Amino acid sequence: MTEFIRKKYRYSFHLSPEKGWMNDPNGLTFFKGRYHIFYQYNPDNNRPGKACWGHYSSNDLVHWQSEEPALLPDKEYDQDGCYSGSAIVVNDRLYLMYTGHKNLSSGYQETQCLAYSDDGIKFYKSLVNPVIPYPPKQNTHRFRDPKIWKENGQYFAVIGGESIGHRGQVNVFKSNELSCGWHFIGELVKAKDKDGEMWECPDYFELAGNRFLLASPKGMINQGVNGFTSIWLKDVMLGQTLEEYQIHYVDEGQDFYAPQTFVDQKHNRRILIGWFGMPGLQELENEPQVGALTIPREVRLKNGSLHFPPIREIEELRLDKTVLKKKMLITDKSELDIRLLGSSFLLLIKDLEKLSFIQMIYDNDELSVSFCDKFRDFSKVIKIEKITDIRIFIDQGLTEIFINDGEKTFSNKCELHDQLGVTLEGEFSGDVYRLRGKFC
Ligand code: FRU
Numbered sequence: 001m002t003e004f005i006r007k008k009y010r011y012s013f014h015l016s017p018e019k020g021w022m023n024d025p026n027g028l029t030f031f032k033g034r035y036h037i038f039y040q041y042n043p044d045n046n047r048p049g050k051a052c053w054g055h056y057s058s059n060d061l062v063h064w065q066s067e068e069p070a071l072l073p074d075k076e077y078d079q080d081g082c083y084s085g086s087a088i089v090v091n092d093r094l095y096l097m098y099t100g101h102k103n104l105s106s107g108y109q110e111t112q113c114l115a116y117s118d119d120g121i122k123f124y125k126s127l128v129n130p131v132i133p134y135p136p137k138q139n140t141h142r143f144r145d146p147k148i149w150k151e152n153g154q155y156f157a158v159i160g161g162e163s164i165g166h167r168g169q170v171n172v173f174k175s176n177e178l179s180c181g182w183h184f185i186g187e188l189v190k191a192k193d194k195d196g197e198m199w200e201c202p203d204y205f206e207l208a209g210n211r212f213l214l215a216s217p218k219g220m221i222n223q224g225v226n227g228f229t230s231i232w233l234k235d236v237m238l239g240q241t242l243e244e245y246q247i248h249y250v251d252e253g254q255d256f257y258a259p260q261t262f263v264d265q266k267h268n269r270r271i272l273i274g275w276f277g278m279p280g281l282q283e284l285e286n287e288p289q290v291g292a293l294t295i296p297r298e299v300r301l302k303n304g305s306l307h308f309p310p311i312r313e314i315e316e317l318r319l320d321k322t323v324l325k326k327k328m329l330i331t332d333k334s335e336l337d338i339r340l341l342g343s344s345f346l347l348l349i350k351d352l353e354k355l356s357f358i359q360m361i362y363d364n365d366e367l368s369v370s371f372c373d374k375f376r377d378f379s380k381v382i383k384i385e386k387i388t389d390i391r392i393f394i395d396q397g398l399t400e401i402f403i404n405d406g407e408k409t410f411s412n413k414c415e416l417h418d419q420l421g422v423t424l425e426g427e428f429s430g431d432v433y434r435l436r437g438k439f440c
Pocket of ligand 1: 022023040048052083084099144145200201257258279
């Protein structure tokens with residue numbers, strides 16, 4: 001099923017289903033020459049429900065085609081949701097490892113399951129599901145979101161969890177085979193008390209000889225929205241349990257959660273995509289559709305830190321170019337590409353009718369970013385020594401800001417529609433592009 005009718009979509013170049021609810025990206029992969037993104041999807045209404053795996057595919061990460069859902073909650077072990085998970089390609093076959101969610105009279109049960117496909121479109125669930133039927137003894141029933149990979153001929157999966165003492169933890173399982181033999185080998189990380197009671201959607205990878213863990217803690221004290229945020233940790237070694245760590249935020253905005261990465265073999269790079277949304281923070285109103293995915297971002301290691309610039313192919317969305325001026329009007333589907341030449345600036349992007357706005361003020365190595373509309377008034381100040389460039393993508397209410405080629409990013413909703421007024425003070429040069437939609 002190809003969706004050609006762009007105007008039906010709420011967002012222009014962000015992936016979002018025509019109707020229903022979308023949350024986490026799942027099973028990101030490059031398989032038989034095509035990119036695949038799956039996602040947590042409730043087609044029935046605009047709230048979380050019995051999740052199935054929605055599906056998009058693409059040749060180039062810019063033009064996307066909507067496919068039939070890949071996994072439906074139709075087995076006893078996943079009857080209340082095919083929850084988040086990941087993909088792995090083995091011998092020309094695409095495998096998905098996901099969490100089967102089943103409600104019980106008291107609480108719920110979460111098990112890890114497999115499905116496979118030879119064409120990347122039609123998936124079959126393994127007959128021996130669930131392949132990991134129980135959480136480790138040290139973990140409560142909150143046990144989900146397997147990220148699978150192969151290393152030295154063996155399969156590994158990190159699985160999000162909650163310790164018996166109600167702290168987040170990431171469990172590691174190992175097996176010689178995909179569909180059997182999975183066993184617990186230890187915790188990769190045990191969260192400190194204030195860092196959340198459950199760590200969801202872990203991802204574990206190597207970049208330039210360093211090992212990184214991504215996770216989305218739930219219940220972190222004084223962080224994110226209602227304690228939900230996404231973090232990365234460095235020097236996380238397989239076979240050890242990290243208990244002392246330094247937290248870095250994947251994104252500084254209010255609407256970013258559950259990111260996942262995958263290796264793009266075509267261009268030899270790692271790409272990250274997040275949910276442009278947040279548990280417990282949706283402006284539902286009468287929208288038939290809620291939730292989107294972020295622009296794909298490259299994962300780069302620079303001076304010991306992870307940076308997340310937008311993939312370069314995103315430039316293919318550019319329609320026409322105008323030189324950036326101190327005062328100008330732009331549309332609500334635009335990219336601002338700004339080079340900063342001084343040590344301070346002010347940038348204001350304002351909806352002319354609704355009075356919603358985005359404001360960025362930089363001075364004395366401090367950047368203050370505000371998003372203000374009828375739903376929210378959010379401001380955040382971050383320390384940043386020098387700002388050389390900023391790219392801002394505006395898509396009818398979604399804004400992604402990339403500072404210094406992805407050193408810091410902000411993903412935030414803000415009701416910016418139709419004609420927007422831009423005011424820029426400081427020394428700068430740059431361009432503004434009108435952007436087109438994501439579907440062919
Ligand atoms: C994160 C999450 C995952 C779970 C999924 C259910 O947003 O709670 O832990 O698998 O959403 O939709």
